[in-house]
Amino acid sequence: MDMIIELLKVFVTGGLICVIGQILIDKTKLTPARILVIFVTLGVVFTFLGIYAPIVEFGKSGATVPISGFGYSLAKGVMQEVDQIGFLGIFTGGVKACSAGISAAIIFGFLAALFAKPTIK
Amino acid sequence: MDKDINMTDKEYSDYVDKKATNSPMLKHIIMAFLVGGFICVIGQLITNTFMHFGVPKDSATTITTIILIFIGAFLTSINVYSKIGKFAGAGSTIPITGFSNSVVAPAIEFKTEGYVLGLGANMFKIAGPVLVYGITSSVIIGFIYWLIKLFL
Numbered sequence: 075m076d077m078i079i080e081l082l083k084v085f086v087t088g089g090l091i092c093v094i095g096q097i098l099i100d101k102t103k104l105t106p107a108r109i110l111v112i113f114v115t116l117g118v119v120f121t122f123l124g125i126y127a128p129i130v131e132f133g134k135s136g137a138t139v140p141i142s143g144f145g146y147s148l149a150k151g152v153m154q155e156v157d158q159i160g161f162l163g164i165f166t167g168g169v170k171a172c173s174a175g176i177s178a179a180i181i182f183g184f185l186a187a188l189f190a191k192p193t194i195k
Numbered sequence: 196m197d198k199d200i201n202m203t204d205k206e207y208s209d210y211v212d213k214k215a216t217n218s219p220m221l222k223h224i225i226m227a228f229l230v231g232g233f234i235c236v237i238g239q240l241i242t243n244t245f246m247h248f249g250v251p252k253d254s255a256t257t258i259t260t261i262i263l264i265f266i267g268a269f270l271t272s273i274n275v276y277s278k279i280g281k282f283a284g285a286g287s288t289i290p291i292t293g294f295s296n297s298v299v300a301p302a303i304e305f306k307t308e309g310y311v312l313g314l315g316a317n318m319f320k321i322a323g324p325v326l327v328y329g330i331t332s333s334v335i336i337g338f339i340y341w342l343i344k345l346f347l
Contacts, residue, residue, distance in 0.1 A: 077243070084239040085232035088290070092231025093224050095285035100220050106288045107321040110297065113289060114329040122336040135239035138256060139263065140231070140289045141325065148329050152337035156344065164337035168330055174257045175291070178264040179298045179322065186272035187302035187314050 080134070087133025091140040110141050117145020122153070147171045223284050230279065230286030238263055238290075260291060267295030272303065297321035 095109050104112070120126040126146050130137040137143055151171020155163030169176070202210065238259050245255035270276040276296045280287045287293050298318055305317035319326070 085236050088235025089228035089232030092227040092286045092289045095289045096227035110325050111328045114325050115332045118332040136235040139235045139238040148333035152333045153340050156341050168333035175260045178261040182265050182268035183298035186268040186299045190272035190303045
């Protein structure tokens with residue numbers, strides 16, 4: 075039963091974050107690329123302001139799987155690294171925390187593009 | 196039809212606006228909610244499975260990200276992700292699988308222009324800006340955080 079409630083929270087949190095994006099697309103004509111940029115930046119800022127961590131606490135993957143969660147990892151990584159090693163952490167913390175995602179996107183993206191046939195539109 | 200072709204920019208823009216407002220926004224929102232929520236639930240199930248087998252939480256989350264990116268790349272390469280995107284809208288754009296899609300789709304499209312300046316350069320056409328603004332803002336807040344710690 076706990077697991078069902080957990081998954082329900084994940085579903086609602088993730089769903090609502092996507093709904094905010096959808097409303098922005100429908101109402102403002104922002105392109106998906108701009109939406110992604112806005113969400114990742116807001117993820118960073120909200121994490122810094124201490125707003126995003128409680129959302130992750132509540133919604134778990136519902137808050138980390140959307141691209142704003144990428145911003146959360148970046149900001150969390152930077153702040154942790156500044157705590158640990160000081161000034162240098164400003165430059166190392168963010169990308170370090172997101173390195174797996176970036177590397178995965180590059181290698182799987184490369185392989186997928188290598189084997190897929192371009193579609194003629 | 197000739198008249199349509201000769202539409203001025205203004206007329207065309209009005210025409211697009213009319214079509215756009217006719218699109219059922221509520222339906223878009225519901226689909227975005229359902230698909231976006233569903234993808235996140237899959238992510239949580241992957242995380243829970245790894246944690247069940249004793250993987251620490253942080254590693255499980257990282258593995259989940261990698262697997263979701265793989266799924267997004269795979270579904271894009273077999274031309275399924277764009278079909279999901281047609282009805283899911285932001286529900287498929289905003290999750291990390293959509294980020295993966297934004298890497299793979301241009302890479303496939305520009306492959307014909309070569310492996311370096313086609314595939315290689317266009318891979319980050321959309322994901323590049325995401326990294327630029329994500330990393331830039333993280334360095335800025337890192338600096339502010341460092342300053343705050345210095346003076347408090």
